[in-house]
Amino acid sequence: DIQMTQSPSSLSASVGDTVTITCRASQSIDDYLNWYQQKPGIAPKLLIYGTSSLQSGVPSRFSGSGSGTDFTLTISSLRPEDFATYFCQQTYTTRTFGQGTRVEI
Amino acid sequence: QVQLVESGGGLVKPGGSLRLSCGASGFSFSGYYMSWIRQAPGKGLEWVSYISSSSTHIKYADSMKGRFTISRDNAKNSLYLQMNSLKGEDTAVYYCAREGVYNVFDIWGQGTMVTVSS
Numbered sequence: 001d002i003q004m005t006q007s008p009s010s011l012s013a014s015v016g017d018t019v020t021i022t023c024r025a026s027q028s029i030d031d032y033l034n035w036y037q038q039k040p041g042i043a044p045k046l047l048i049y050g051t052s053s054l055q056s057g058v059p060s061r062f063s064g065s066g067s068g069t070d071f072t073l074t075i076s077s078l079r080p081e082d083f084a085t086y087f088c089q090q091t092y093t094t095r096t097f098g099q100g101t102r103v104e105i
Numbered sequence: 106q107v108q109l110v111e112s113g114g115g116l117v118k119p120g121g122s123l124r125l126s127c128g129a130s131g132f133s134f135s136g137y138y139m140s141w142i143r144q145a146p147g148k149g150l151e152w153v154s155y156i157s158s159s160s161t162h163i164k165y166a167d168s169m170k171g172r173f174t175i176s177r178d179n180a181k182n183s184l185y186l187q188m189n190s191l192k193g194e195d196t197a198v199y200y201c202a203r204e205g206v207y208n209v210f211d212i213w214g215q216g217t218m219v220t221v222s223s
Contacts, residue, residue, distance in 0.1 A: 001167065034209045036150075043200055043213035044150065050207045087150055091208035094164050095140065095152040 002026050002090055006098035013078055013103060021073045021101045023066075023088035032092035033071045035064055038100075039084045047086075048073065075103075107131035107212055109201050114217030121191050121221070127184040127201030127214055135159075135179035138204035141186045143197035144216075151197075154186070155204065191221045 003026040013019050023033065031051040036044040046055045048064040051071060061076045075082055083105055088098040113125040127139070141153040154165045154175040163175055174187040184201050198218050202210035 032207055034207060036210070038150075043216055044210070045213075046209055046211050049205075049209040049211075055211070089150075089152075089209075094166070095155065095208065097150040097152060100149045 002029060002093055002096050004088055004090055004096050004098040006088055006101050008101060009099065010102040010104060012105070014105070015078055015080060017078045018074065018076045019078060019103060020075075021086055021088075021103075023071045023073070023098050025069045025071075025090055025092075028068045029090045029092035031067060032090055033064070033066065034089045034091060035062075035073045036087045036089065037082075037084045038087065044087065078103075107203075109203065109212055109214035111199065111201055111214040111217040114199065114219045116220045116222065117191055118223050119192060119221055122187070122189045123191065123219060125186040125188070125199055125201075125217060125219070127186075129182045129184070129203070132203070132212075134182040138162075138208065139177060139184045140202050140204055140210060141173075141175060141184075142200045142202055142210065143195075143219075144200070145194070145197040148197075153199070155208075156184070188219070191219075193221050195219060196221050 005024045033051045035048040038044040052064045063074045085100045085102045087100050108130045110128045140155040156175045172190045176185045198216040200216045201214045203212040205211035
């Protein structure tokens with residue numbers, strides 16, 4: 001099975017900062033890498049699919065990049081509503097999530 | 106309005122069984138793969154199982170194989186998860202999700218809590 005490793009597990013940032021979260025797959029997953037945002041007590045929300053495609057309605061300050069095994073999620077100009085936990089996911093074979101990155105104030 | 110609504114969660118004793126349901130509305134349910142995902146309290150997301158639109162392709166996470174069974178009824182716009190031989194570590198919120206392009210989970214239900222405890 002493909003393992004997904006996210007880093008860091010948590011980070012502290014301020015409003016207006018740019019933050020980067022990385023996700024590494026244990027083997028190549030082509031571009032089948034997706035990102036989700038989750039706030040406490042609420043179901044996750046899809047942000048980015050296929051490595052870099054923005055889901056409809058998601059602000060353009062969110063962006064994704066990468067290929068093969070190494071991927072990044074970048075949030076530019078962090079806003080108060082962006083403080084949440086972010087998960088990467090591979091859907092190249094079955095489906096596997098990373099362990100999550102908590103973005104804190 | 107595109108919506109998924111889970112039901113069937115609750116408290117069950119270790120070794121017991123539970124059947125979760127997920128009702129879909131606002132989209133053509135029969136045209137989509139569907140998945141179950143769970144999240145233990147304070148933990149990350151764990152994919153459980155997926156089922157193809159016509160039920161011909163089914164996959165499970167290794168830790169759920171043999172105990173959980175996914176199924177669907179396209180006539181009723183419903184997805185199911187039969188869980189047997191439940192253990193304490195199965196305690197979690199269980200979500201159903203629609204799979205879109207790249208097999209992403211583009212629509213999620215609100216989740217249903219399953220607690221396995223004596």
